[in-house]
Amino acid sequence: KRVRTDSQLKRDQNFVIDMPSDVEDRVTHCPSSDSVSYSPSELGAQTDDDSAAGGVGAGGALPKGSDHIEDGNVDTCNSCGHSGELVCCEKCPRAFHHSCLEGQDSESLPEKWECHKCVKERSSVADDMVDGEKVQDRINATFDYWQEQTDSRLFTILGRIHAMISRLMNYDFGYMFSKPVEACNKIYHELIKKPMDLGTIRDKLDRQDGYSSQSNMQLFEIIVEVLSDIKTVWDNCYFFNKEGSSIYRMAVVQHNKYRHIMDRSIIPLLSENELQYVEPFR
Numbered sequence: 570k571r572v573r574t575d576s577q578l579k580r581d582q583n584f585v586i587d588m589p590s591d592v593e594d595r596v597t598h599c600p601s602s603d604s605v606s607y608s609p610s611e612l613g614a615q616t617d618d619d620s621a622a623g624g625v626g627a628g629g630a631l632p633k634g635s636d637h638i639e640d641g642n643v644d645t646c647n648s649c650g651h652s653g654e655l656v657c658c659e660k661c662p663r664a665f666h667h668s669c670l671e672g673q674d675s676e677s678l679p680e681k682w683e684c685h686k687c688v689k690e691r692s693s694v695a696d697d698m699v700d701g702e703k704v705q706d707r708i709n710a711t712f713d714y715w716q717e718q719t720d721s722r723l724f725t726i727l728g729r730i731h732a733m734i735s736r737l738m739n740y741d742f743g744y745m746f747s748k749p750v751e752a753c754n755k756i757y758h759e760l761i762k763k764p765m766d767l768g769t770i771r772d773k774l775d776r777q778d779g780y781s782s783q784s785n786m787q788l789f790e791i792i793v794e795v796l797s798d799i800k801t802v803w804d805n806c807y808f809f810n811k812e813g814s815s816i817y818r819m820a821v822v823q824h825n826k827y828r829h830i831m832d833r834s835i836i837p838l839l840s841e842n843e844l845q846y847v848e849p850f851r
Contacts, residue, residue: 642658700729704731730774763805
């Protein structure tokens, strides 16, 4: 197992980006985009705040080409949110105090230790089922244009997608993908052609001028577009960040949870014909 102490929790304050000079000349840094010293509230236990605010925005933390070196784990305990001597998971970004490990003897852990949350996330659990009932009336009203011409099952799917997004935003590391990357992070917006985050997608499901404004589309086409936008959140993070970095691994955790919720809550409602269009976004 890897164990770190406070003295080891040091992060570089500036990125050194390996990119063409013509791009670099147009880069203007802002404090939040060139610092990776996260606070305990940003990199600790999951938040109960439904808005899931915090972090640097949808996966824009550690660009490829950066000279910054990290071990791929966060600096605070996933259970209590505090720093100190932490045992680091080899598979995900989580780290834990010895005393916060659930039913495990920290002294006898293997060298390549996988935390109890990763073990749990290998397969779907009952918590991965969302029904969307709390937001169904809102979804029905927002997409009222399709009420008379569309199978009610598709409205249920949209309600569950909305609930799934909220579940992801409140799950581990959801805060990192719940807000747009700041506009002053010129590097990110230079490289990412379609920025996307979970909060924006959920907001577009709620607004009359969001996804529901596309009256020229079939409702199922809108469902596919929403799922495509969710996948774009992970794709952007994988493209922009170093593989193995903490933010990259956060996206893997979120993406895996997304797949489990999809398999339990969305996929069973789709016909065989519909599934072929959704499959690329699972």
